[in-house]
Amino acid sequence: DAKTTQPPSMDCAEGRAANLPCNHSTISGNEYVYWYRQIHSQGPQYIIHGLKNNETNEMASLIITEDRKSSTLILPHATLRDTAVYYCIVRGNAGNNRKLIWGLGTSLAVNP
Amino acid sequence: DAGVIQSPRHEVTEMGQEVTLRCKPISGHNSLFWYRQTMMRGLELLIYFNNNVPIDDSGMPEDRFSAKMPNASFSTLKIQPSEPRDSAVYFCASSLLPDDSGNTIYFGEGSWLTVV
Numbered sequence: 081d082a083k084t085t086q087p088p089s090m091d092c093a094e095g096r097a098a099n100l101p102c103n104h105s106t107i108s109g110n111e112y113v114y115w116y117r118q119i120h121s122q123g124p125q126y127i128i129h130g131l132k133n134n135e136t137n138e139m140a141s142l143i144i145t146e147d148r149k150s151s152t153l154i155l156p157h158a159t160l161r162d163t164a165v166y167y168c169i170v171r172g173n174a175g176n177n178r179k180l181i182w183g184l185g186t187s188l189a190v191n192p
Numbered sequence: 193d194a195g196v197i198q199s200p201r202h203e204v205t206e207m208g209q210e211v212t213l214r215c216k217p218i219s220g221h222n223s224l225f226w227y228r229q230t231m232m233r234g235l236e237l238l239i240y241f242n243n244n245v246p247i248d249d250s251g252m253p254e255d256r257f258s259a260k261m262p263n264a265s266f267s268t269l270k271i272q273p274s275e276p277r278d279s280a281v282y283f284c285a286s287s288l289l290p291d292d293s294g295n296t297i298y299f300g301e302g303s304w305l306t307v308v
Contacts, residue, residue: 114296123196123283123299124235167235180225180297182235 098155102168196300210272217286
């Protein structure tokens with residue numbers, strides 16, 4: 081079973097920041113938080129991941145709470161091309177914990 | 193890099209026929225994953241290989257499904273005989289493990305299978 085819970089859908093205005101929340105209250109100390117997205121008819125695309133500290137790359141920022149029980153993916157200036165399903169996943173780095181267990185994700189609609 | 197390459201991109205076959213899906217992982221990656229995606233069940237891990245060896249096949253639905261990885265650059269997922277409920281998008285993905293730093297998994301564009 082997926083170890084994360086996300087809202088099923090969200091809307092965002094084009095050019096505004098999209099903040100996608102994720103709860104992972106049962107995360108263990110060696111598990112990373114990963115974010116992927118899937119644009120219609122395409123394979124999932126890696127966005128960002130983190131362990132404890134906040135992370136930023138050219139696509140997004142990841143804010144992880146101090147207790148690591150939740151996180152937020154931030155798309156700073158959403159565009160229409162960011163419309164996709166966003167998956168938050170926790171994943172370990174040893175044995176079967178390396179598997180990505182997918183939930184249902186958040187369907188983000190960026191509106192003009 | 194060409195990314196993970198899957199073939200065929202689309203296949204329509206009749207019930208009872210054998211289906212073979214192919215995957216070429218990213219060069220240098222040592223782990224390969226097969227996923228299935230349907231509207232009802234979302235993304236499900238079927239099997240994954242590390243250094244060409246199957247590590248976990250607990251997600252393979254039944255004996256009709258089999259997967260092989262004869263070398264580091266090629267894998268197949270076979271369904272024999274196929275059934276209409278096997279209709280789905282099948283994704284192959286690869287990664288470099290071990291990944292103490294949390295290496296990412298890269299996905300192909302998927303093989304869209306329809307069994308009629």
